[in-house]
Amino acid sequence: MRTSSTRYVPAALVLLLFPALSAAQAIEPVVARDSVENTTLPADTIASGTVEPQEEPAAVIDAPGAVTVTDSPNDAGDQLTLTFEPSTETETLFCHTVYRRIAGEGDESWLPVSIIPAGDPSELVDGLDPDYPIVPGVQYEYRIAVQTLDGLEVMGPVTPAQAVAEGEYYHTGKTRALIASSIFIFMIFYYFSRAQRGVQFYLRPIAGIEAIDEAIGRATEMGKPILYVPGLSSISDVATIASLTVLSRVAKKIAQYQTRLIVPNRDPIVYTVADECVKQGYLEAGRPDAYDPESVFFLTDSQFAYVAGVNGIMMREKPATNFYLGMFWAESLLLAETGSLSGAIQIAGTDAVTQLPFFITTCDYTLIGEELYAASAYLGHEPKQIGAVKGQDACKAIIMGFITLALVLTVVDLAAGTHTLDWLRQLMTMSVMD
Amino acid sequence: MKRTVPLIIVMVGGILMMIQYFIPHQASQAVFDYYTEWAPIVGAFALVLGVGSLTRVHFHRIRRRSKNWPYSLAVLIPLYAMPILGLMVPVSLWGGMESPSIFHFLFMHIQVPIQSTMFSLLAFYIASAAFRAFRAKSALATVLLGSATIVMLAQVPIGEIFGPGLQDVGLWILRFPNLAAKRAIQFGVGFGILATSLKIIFGVERNWLGGAGE
Numbered sequence: 001m002r003t004s005s006t007r008y009v010p011a012a013l014v015l016l017l018f019p020a021l022s023a024a025q026a027i028e029p030v031v032a033r034d035s036v037e038n039t040t041l042p043a044d045t046i047a048s049g050t051v052e053p054q055e056e057p058a059a060v061i062d063a064p065g066a067v068t069v070t071d072s073p074n075d076a077g078d079q080l081t082l083t084f085e086p087s088t089e090t091e092t093l094f095c096h097t098v099y100r101r102i103a104g105e106g107d108e109s110w111l112p113v114s115i116i117p118a119g120d121p122s123e124l125v126d127g128l129d130p131d132y133p134i135v136p137g138v139q140y141e142y143r144i145a146v147q148t149l150d151g152l153e154v155m156g157p158v159t160p161a162q163a164v165a166e167g168e169y170y171h172t173g174k175t176r177a178l179i180a181s182s183i184f185i186f187m188i189f190y191y192f193s194r195a196q197r198g199v200q201f202y203l204r205p206i207a208g209i210e211a212i213d214e215a216i217g218r219a220t221e222m223g224k225p226i227l228y229v230p231g232l233s234s235i236s237d238v239a240t241i242a243s244l245t246v247l248s249r250v251a252k253k254i255a256q257y258q259t260r261l262i263v264p265n266r267d268p269i270v271y272t273v274a275d276e277c278v279k280q281g282y283l284e285a286g287r288p289d290a291y292d293p294e295s296v297f298f299l300t301d302s303q304f305a306y307v308a309g310v311n312g313i314m315m316r317e318k319p320a321t322n323f324y325l326g327m328f329w330a331e332s333l334l335l336a337e338t339g340s341l342s343g344a345i346q347i348a349g350t351d352a353v354t355q356l357p358f359f360i361t362t363c364d365y366t367l368i369g370e371e372l373y374a375a376s377a378y379l380g381h382e383p384k385q386i387g388a389v390k391g392q393d394a395c396k397a398i399i400m401g402f403i404t405l406a407l408v409l410t411v412v413d414l415a416a417g418t419h420t421l422d423w424l425r426q427l428m429t430m431s432v433m434d
Numbered sequence: 435m436k437r438t439v440p441l442i443i444v445m446v447g448g449i450l451m452m453i454q455y456f457i458p459h460q461a462s463q464a465v466f467d468y469y470t471e472w473a474p475i476v477g478a479f480a481l482v483l484g485v486g487s488l489t490r491v492h493f494h495r496i497r498r499r500s501k502n503w504p505y506s507l508a509v510l511i512p513l514y515a516m517p518i519l520g521l522m523v524p525v526s527l528w529g530g531m532e533s534p535s536i537f538h539f540l541f542m543h544i545q546v547p548i549q550s551t552m553f554s555l556l557a558f559y560i561a562s563a564a565f566r567a568f569r570a571k572s573a574l575a576t577v578l579l580g581s582a583t584i585v586m587l588a589q590v591p592i593g594e595i596f597g598p599g600l601q602d603v604g605l606w607i608l609r610f611p612n613l614a615a616k617r618a619i620q621f622g623v624g625f626g627i628l629a630t631s632l633k634i635i636f637g638v639e640r641n642w643l644g645g646a647g648e
Contacts, residue, residue: 136460185628185632272480298483308548333556334552353620388632
């Protein structure tokens, strides 16, 4: 590596002593000090006009140094990690451009895969840009170019990649997640099996779930319908599935009470599943004849149009009971406040933390987070379902134990000024996934 | 058969997706991509069912002259008019790119303002809900009122007149008690999702199958 002051001395001598070479430079403006062969621009770069040939003689600058290419870990074989020695030029350097081509292809195949501004780390994960994907198992060549503030581009030497991208069969950064998941899955299965063997578990009463019967009874007494909103998310959302399992059980009770049910849907797939759930609920109650095919319907997939539609139903039909169970966004308050104004008893449940305050404010009962997932078990009283709830509780107990231990160790260390149990505290507080 | 086949599909798919999460190899990614590509295809078919349901419900209301049946016309006419206009008259009747098509005109001048109006109602509903929530009827409601007042004042420029201490207290409420409660809920939600997923994958929870569940 040379310094910038010493770099210009031989260049000046060359220009003074050899006028012919100076004239030649007017045609071939970009000159790398390291190698004459590095002075040409990639054909596609010139053709695309990204770098205009310079007519004036330019200062000679250093090309970037050695390039090291390694296979990126824990990927699908579509990334290579590249490091290079940056140009020693500091005053006029604008950026480094990383070019890549498949080994053995011609100069027209160079792809400018990344531009690294001057001063940024000379390291790059190639393959992240979907416009320039890396194909697993293919041998590539790299070339780094230096771009100056004057628009000159000096090409570095061509370097065959020392590694070929290959996918791994195990993500080593997810080991802790695997261990934690295995423990939790084991706990849930353990309680499944205990429940199956007839062990009786205590479930703390949840007011919102216990009020479901009361709410259905109220609607029956008033002779008014019940509105059930299964959230606005798709079927891939677990909260929606939890809501549909509750709908099935609520529909059974409604069929027993012979009350009218209204289920507007935002997602067409959720609509088809909800329709089947309600039908099944009526069948289980022994009242398939009471099932109204128009009670479950698709409204619209537009968020606020759905709100307008449901609010309209609330104001026209005046349901005695409104259920909002599932995933909600900004529409939660619009729905629940309108329901509150219409005088309905309202039971809500969601795992959307940001929407919970709105439901708590406007609804009579709110199932908070996990209570929505437990509702089906509470309503069904099936041993395996209750076992799953106890499994969840056991998992939470483990987490609470870890948090308490980490807290105590932190306080003890802070009070005593020691680091005796640092390794254990770090174990408790480290992230689950790299 | 009606029950077994969906259960097997869910079990195999669920277990595959669980394993796939830990395998970054391209073969594993290909399986994931293959599965996820099915979702929009199934969704496209379900949309037909959804539009069919909407049409059936409102058509029956119009035919029976049910209460408020003109609203059903307000649903069905735009439901079919918009795609017909979009397909039959895709460009402006007046020509050129500067005049928008009828579809574009209706979308921008009817649907967008209506949706904006619905969203803007939220501001008024928040005010009325906040008024109800912040009535200091009990000790806990008073704590809620006090903390909400501090947090709100800490977020707005006028809060600066109470000195930097108010902003610090507001920030402390958000960072510690508020965040702790949110994380506790999120832990519960995480385990709830895990347990529900396992119940579905291993066939313990079958209500989602609807009529095929029994």
